Amino acid sequence: MIAVGSDHRGYRVRQRIMKFLKEQGYSYKDFGSPDEQPVDYPDVARLVGEEVSRGEAEKGILVCGTGIGVCIAANKIKGIRAAMCYDTFCALRSRQHNNANILCLPGDVADVAIEEIVKIFLETEFEGGRHQRRVDKIIQIENR
Numbered sequence: 001m002i003a004v005g006s007d008h009r010g011y012r013v014r015q016r017i018m019k020f021l022k023e024q025g026y027s028y029k030d031f032g033s034p035d036e037q038p039v040d041y042p043d044v045a046r047l048v049g050e051e052v053s054r055g056e057a058e059k060g061i062l063v064c065g066t067g068i069g070v071c072i073a074a075n076k077i078k079g080i081r082a083a084m085c086y087d088t089f090c091a092l093r094s095r096q097h098n099n100a101n102i103l104c105l106p107g108d109v110a111d112v113a114i115e116e117i118v119k120i121f122l123e124t125e126f127e128g129g130r131h132q133r134r135v136d137k138i139i140q141i142e143n144r
Helices: 008-024 041-053 068-074 088-096 114-123 130-142
Strands: 002-006 028-030 059-064 082-084 102-106
Touching: 002 008, 002 041, 008 028, 008 059, 008 102, 008 114, 041 059, 041 068, 041 102, 059 068, 059 114, 068 082, 068 102, 082 088, 088 114, 102 114
Parallel strands: 002 028, 002 059, 059 102, 082 102
Antiparallel strands: none
């Protein structure tokens, strides 16, 4: 299951993402704003982040205006490695090298290939090896 959430500025992109997930056969749970009325992005990031951290969702996808706010907020939750991705290359590397478990996307940038980024993020496996050593160091920092 994929946890999906957005604030009001990410509402339209979140709708696209949920449509895409459904078409691709993914199950998801929506934690986002019910419409385009203002909500605070840290609240949504917390809900999605905690769902992923508890293992109730395999991965998460968050959207706000730039994607940066939800990324910062989600990364405050233990066990979360949220990655801000504006393109497919970053989505690929965030999974291969960083084992990112939450994808953060912009809602205000119209020319971003959202569906392709989501597809790559969800389908790419973590490579492990030397990258596991580095992820382990991130976890050690988190556990201090």
